[in-house]
Amino acid sequence: MATLQGSTLEAIKNNQDQLLDQWINSLESNGATRNLKEHELRQQTSGFLQLLANGLQQADDATGNAEEVRRFLEKLSASRAQLGHDSHQTAYFIFALKGPLFSLLQRVYADQPALLAEQLLVVSELLDSLGMHTVRAYQITREAVIRRQQEELLELSTPVVKLWDGVLALPLIGTLDSQRSQTVMESLLQRIVDTGAEIAIIDITGVPTVDTLVAQHLLKTVTAIRLMGADCIISGVRPQIAQTIVHLGLDLSSITTKANLADALKLAIKRLDVGDSARG
Amino acid sequence: MNVNVNQSGSLAVRVEQDVVLARQQARKIASEQGMRLVDLTKLVTAVSELARNTVVYGGGGDMDWQVIEQSGRIGLRMLFRDEGPGIADTRLALTDGWTSGSGLGLGLTGARRLVDEFDLDTAPGQGTRITITRWI
Numbered sequence: 532m533a534t535l536q537g538s539t540l541e542a543i544k545n546n547q548d549q550l551l552d553q554w555i556n557s558l559e560s561n562g563a564t565r566n567l568k569e570h571e572l573r574q575q576t577s578g579f580l581q582l583l584a585n586g587l588q589q590a591d592d593a594t595g596n597a598e599e600v601r602r603f604l605e606k607l608s609a610s611r612a613q614l615g616h617d618s619h620q621t622a623y624f625i626f627a628l629k630g631p632l633f634s635l636l637q638r639v640y641a642d643q644p645a646l647l648a649e650q651l652l653v654v655s656e657l658l659d660s661l662g663m664h665t666v667r668a669y670q671i672t673r674e675a676v677i678r679r680q681q682e683e684l685l686e687l688s689t690p691v692v693k694l695w696d697g698v699l700a701l702p703l704i705g706t707l708d709s710q711r712s713q714t715v716m717e718s719l720l721q722r723i724v725d726t727g728a729e730i731a732i733i734d735i736t737g738v739p740t741v742d743t744l745v746a747q748h749l750l751k752t753v754t755a756i757r758l759m760g761a762d763c764i765i766s767g768v769r770p771q772i773a774q775t776i777v778h779l780g781l782d783l784s785s786i787t788t789k790a791n792l793a794d795a796l797k798l799a800i801k802r803l804d805v806g807d808s809a810r811g
Numbered sequence: 812m813n814v815n816v817n818q819s820g821s822l823a824v825r826v827e828q829d830v831v832l833a834r835q836q837a838r839k840i841a842s843e844q845g846m847r848l849v850d851l852t853k854l855v856t857a858v859s860e861l862a863r864n865t866v867v868y869g870g871g872g873d874m875d876w877q878v879i880e881q882s883g884r885i886g887l888r889m890l891f892r893d894e895g896p897g898i899a900d901t902r903l904a905l906t907d908g909w910t911s912g913s914g915l916g917l918g919l920t921g922a923r924r925l926v927d928e929f930d931l932d933t934a935p936g937q938g939t940r941i942t943i944t945r946w947i
């Protein structure tokens with residue numbers, strides 16, 4: 532397999548400033564420098580060029596120093612993803628170097644057409660594979676960002692609030708898929724332990740569909756709450772939901788339900804009062 | 812009796828997330844046709860049950876939907892079809908509280924009670940096709 536000639540690396544080293552200027556120009560005119568600070572861009576471009584020349588020189592082939600170059604690109608991708616650059620803009624960091632490098636090679640090998648063709652091909656393949664690597668690294672970072680946001684959303688969407696002394700409320704909003712139900716149940720049970728609450732109100736006003744799966748999750752949660760010695764009320768059972776539950780054949784008669792949160796709170800306070808006076 | 816199909820479409824029901832999409836689709840068509848909130852909620856709940864069965868037991872399938880018209884009446888018809896194992900004992904499957912998994916065993920029977928027409932076509936190794944209709 533053809534490798535980069537020493538004279539190619541030599542030319543890159545000797546023409547660094549010129550390469551950098553052309554490279555940065557190309558990046559800027561293609562919008563690949565959005566939100567980037569001037570000195571950051573300088574640092575990244577010259578850092579990469581240095582790596583390329585050094586690494587390739589030492590390893591004497593296109594893959595030998597790959598590790599260091601790859602890590603450099605991974606870091607770059609991650610910072611681009613955080614800046615909100617898309618995958619094209621990020622990959623363009625590498626591809627924009629092609630033009631300047633090619634014209635440099637053309638000058639260096641002006642009277643050696645065979646060598647010129649070979650070196651162009653080698654440089655081109657090298658930059659292509661580095662560009663692809665950058666895109667892959669970018670995607671991995673994006674996926675990590677999305678996963679983190681999903682987890683944050685999951686937490687956000689289960690806000691357990693204290694309504695009254697001894698009364699917690701959990702307003703559920705949206706779809707109760709299996710993973711969310713698990714999170715919901717765990718955070719509510721944990722808050723009951725932490726606060727020593729005696730009554731928990733689960734409000735399902737924001738849950739558009741109560742099917743057998745949602746019902747099963749609710750029943751399990753209520754059972755767990757009772758096992759912990761606390762009580763549970765389900766509120767927000769609208770008329771259409773009530774009718775649907777009946778037709779589905781769900782038996783929620785063991786659960787205290789209320790049409791809205793206010794009624795549920797009233798009932799909770801009454802129960803607390805009764806409990807207090809009974810204890811004297 | 813002549814049945815006119817005014818509108819139709821299809822939706823993949825392969826993973827849990829698709830159950831949500833199937834519900835949303837049903838809700839959208841039903842409200843476009845001006846279905847009352849109670850009826851709409853019943854239909855969407857039936858769709859939720861059948862779509863989930865398609866994913867969980869049928870190994871994934873599709874939901875075909877139609878807005879139909881028959882003697883001046885408008886209705887919504889949905890077909891849930893999969894190429895899964897099929898149901899060996901349909902009488903048992905249509906018994907309240909019977910489940911082969913860990914459900915409540917109310918999905919099929921509940922869905923049947925929530926709609927106007929319910930048709931189950933299945934056999935072992937032949938997949939399952941369930942058609943429901945709710946008139947407006």
Ligand SMILES: Nc1ncnc2c1ncn2[C@@H]1O[C@H](COP(=O)(O)OP(=O)(O)OP(=O)(O)O)[C@@H](O)[C@H]1O
Nearest residue numbers: 743864868869904910911914915916917918919939
């Ligand atoms: N598409 C299908 N393919 C194969 N078997 C099915 C299919 N749909 C339902 N079944 C069988 O019928 C049984 C009853 O279904 P049903 O929906 O009533 O209850 P379930 O899904 O087990 O519990 P849930 O109350 O949560 O819906 C299932 O346990 C399953 O064995």
Ligand SMILES: [Mg+2]
Nearest residue numbers: 864914918919
């Ligand atoms: Mg079911």
